[in-house]
Amino acid sequence: MASPAAVENLPPPLNSSAEQPPLFDGTTKLYTCYTCPFAQRVWITRNYKGLQDKIKLVPLNLQDRPAWYKEKVYPMNKVPALEHNGKIIGESLDLVKYVDSNFEGPSLFPEDPEKKKFGKELWSYIDEFIKIVFTSFKGEGPKECGPAFDHLESALGKFEDGPFFLGQFSGVDIAYIPFVERFQIFLSEAFKYDITAGRPKLAAWIEEMNKIDAYKQTKTDPKELVEFYNKRFTAQQ
Structure with a gap:
């Protein structure tokens, strides 16, 4: 890397x-x-x-x-x-x-046309993904956001030349990881929900992301995150 x-x-x-x-x-x-x-x-x-x-x-x-x-x-x-x-x-x-x-x-960003096309699709889905999961925090959590994580699991199976969204590490991984990082922590803490259960590709992707120094050095403090999200979401229920 x-x-x-x-x-x-x-x-x-x-x-x-x-x-x-x-x-x-x-x-x-x-x-x-x-x-x-x-x-x-x-x-x-x-x-x-x-x-x-x-x-x-x-x-x-x-x-x-x-x-x-x-x-x-x-x-x-x-x-x-x-x-x-x-x-x-x-x-x-x-x-x-x-x-x-x-x-x-x-x-x-890859030059391969197929990867470029799929990258754009994932790029355009990111806002919907974030909205679905954030909305679920105020509702029933896992029931509502499960399909969004299933979408990521499916997307991670598109290319077989690596564990990332486009096979090799790309801007698409960078677009998603800050939110997946936070969602994984909060869903586990607030709903006892493991986003990687039954999603081996998502689990492998998170594991590989955690090996990248460029990302590791930017990770947020889990305790601070849970405290912040609790104030933001559970206080409104």
Whole structure:
């Protein structure tokens, strides 16, 4: 794998009292949040392509975010956002593709036409997948979200040249893993539901993902995640 094994010393998140880093000073910056799954996609991409020295992390505290971020950096006031070549770009899936095509490192999207086509299908399904599972947290959990994980199990059987969605590791895996990571933890804790039971390909995929340093270094703290999701979902029931 392309990512270095050395664990990065991560800068502390910036809160409302933090000064704004210089804008458009020639440094490429990824405005992120260590616990945000959307931002995690771009963080993994950066790591996998070996861009730790080329793209500087600027983590934000989203519960106490600096006013300058919305006012001067990114009016949408969301993460992730990338500062590159005198402009600010947002939206996590767009940024995975942008970083892949504008920076050095191993390509994250295959040239094979069949894999390209299937990759686009999976790419377009991701929002529906996320919505189904999040909705299930407020309802009956496993009964409602089971089919979404069955869809992933089926998709993981499409190509046999590797355990990933397109056989070999790609941007599709990066798109899904931050959410599967969180869903696995929360469904196990809140509903005693194992998303990998009866889904051997999904289990193998998660196992292989956990071997990739670029991803391992971005994983969220399970206790914090359960606490956050409990507040967000179970409190509304």
